[in-house]
Amino acid sequence: MKLLIKTFHGLEEVLAEELREIGAKDVTPIKRAVTCSGDKELMYKANLHLRTALRVLVPIFTFKAENEDELYKNIYDYDWSAYINEDSTFAIDAVAFSDFFKHSKFLALKSKDAIVDQFREKSGKRPSINIEKPDLQINIHVSHDQFTVSLDSSVESLHRRGYRDPNHKAPLNEALAAGMLKIAKWHKDIPLLDPMCGTGTILMEAAMMACDMPANYKRKHFGFMSWGDFDKALWEKVYSEAESKIRYPKVNIVGGDNNAQAVDMAKTASLDFRLNRQIRIVRSNMEDHMPTAPRGMMITNPPYGERLTKDNIDEFYKKIGTHLKRNYTDWQAWIITSNFDALKQVGLRPDSKYTLYNGPLECKYVAYDMFEGEMKAFKKKINRTKKRLDS
Template sequence: MNKTDSAPRKKIIRKRAGEHKRYASGFLYQQNARYFAQISEGLIDLGAKELTALGAKDIEADQRGIHFTAEKSAFYRINYCSRLASRILAPLVTFSCEDDETLYRQVKRLRWEQLMSRKQTFAVSANVSDSAMDHSQFAALRLKDGVADYFRERSGKRPNVDPREPDLLINLHIRHNRATVSIDASGGSLHKRGYREESVTAPMQETVAAAIIKMSQWDGTRPIYDPMCGSGTLLCEALMAQCNIPAGIFRERFGFQQLPDFNPELWRQVKKAADDTIVDIPPGLIRGSDISEVSVDAARTNLMGMHHGNRVTVEQMDFNDLAPIENSIIVANPPYGIRLGKDQDLELFHRQLGDFLKQKCTGSTAYIYFGDPDYIQFMGLKASFRKPIRAGGLDGRLARYELY
């Protein structure tokens, strides 16, 4: 090879060495301490306030959630205590990406041995929009290939993929031909609190229930009641909020424990500080009921596994037969406990619910979540607000009713 032929090759080698050096200098989150919280649409403002209270700074919202900066202790605290975020992402790298080969090459340049061993498992979640690559599953597959081939080329063996309980969960987001590869620092969706030992059909998502409790501004000075409690999600979230129980208290591990700069002692201190704030509540402050025996049993089981869950009372009762519930906060997610399949049944059901609130809940404020907002019209009550909460595939509304 003559000198002329070798010049371009040397240039390519220098370029690749520079890229390798850039990645080797630390992952993106290590360089800027910036993370991303996935939060459902409609909860962004509420989520920003929660993140700020937990120590987040430089908050910037976008359509998928919130970008924020945090010291390591606040980063751990947010993962452990956030009730509204569905997951926290720690970005590894971002780059221009217009095709799958670019994605594959860039992924292989990351130092994956700093995040997992060849014997550990991993999984990938991907979301692609408004880009030349238009298939999320294919993008996820190419990322998997990049990670697997990284290890194969160094050890001769590929790590296994485990979509259910991976040691490392990798997140890929591509929008406007810009890719960001992140580690799911939560290690799976944070809405899975771990208290739901028993469930019912179509249970309310925990983050939505937590948002309803926050939006009600319930502070424990008045009792709170759920007359159609199902498996008790609203009751559990009310209990966790009032007792300062960290949302992640039942999680056995978090994804941030796989990060190369994980500090076990700092994590222990953050966890202990949060756990030490747990307080008791008086009996009767949080109560609920449901017409379904199965639902009541499920709610009681879920509550009994929680700190101070024995302070919450749950009865089997049709809400139409309840004694008056005055000067309280009422929360509910209708319909309850039984399968009402016909539109006429649901219309009647909501008329009865409206009558119950008007006649038996004087002096109270009700917060009713409608998975289908069309049924608000049958309540026979004027809502003082209707706030959108889009989560779990539902374009729901939370309506507040002042009951005089």
């Protein structure tokens, strides 16, 4: 079975490593996705475990088309009765990068007509459309004239872990937060601090990682559960094996925010997932947070400037840099932001820099190694380089 797993730009290599860890073969990163091969069990594991994935797609056929008639015929000629019947529901998600097909909604509508007409002409009945919870979610991707039709085994995006109020739009996507932790090479033995934690996305992802809790441990339904070949016994085996590995170790994960409502939401999320002993959250200003250990890692997502004037945001980022220099010796600080001008105001030279996307927003994810004195910093970097060469 071939799989195509979607992710954010910049997280392809991270996702590829996750896939290798669960046993995927022929793992190949591509733009905003990773392809691999595996069996049904791997598909189940991918949906349950992958922290940086958005959707797990199963390609079923490809074709070429340069106009709507060719599109209709190719979709119509495929035997859809292998996946749905007249009493089923389905939905189509289309993505187009083509001079021939510029409107994804039209592409989805034409494909829907072809599937419906196939059933109607065979039996006089037709399956229905259900956008919210379809029995079958179909993904159609077109690049120029090349179409790939896939089944969406996830249906709902995998970044929705279940610890966030669905009515609350948080500034940081869960899959991106998990990717940030993995890029920073954070692990449970490193004290972690987020002094601008908002509703606690980075903290929750870190605690789940520390406890070996699968990314979608709380999810009750995946798209593949509505497929005719759903193997309930195999799914229960995959889930039980994952559940048996969950542990609740003692870790140093601390967060703070000056927004009382956000702090309350973060605390509620940690309670719902039984991670309240792993995460400590307080209401505080960024500059009031002090290191929680002699060495550690700060990962944070400061305000981008939507609710602040340019002068205020520049001054705030200067304050971040000053606070790091004065108080965070021997810590590593990671900052993600889409406000590139404000980032310059931190006044520190990044030791690492990545380009990531938070939805449509291009972001810089940078690391600052905070060492006391230039010589000390130089020596530590030399030692780290030697360790990498020796390993």
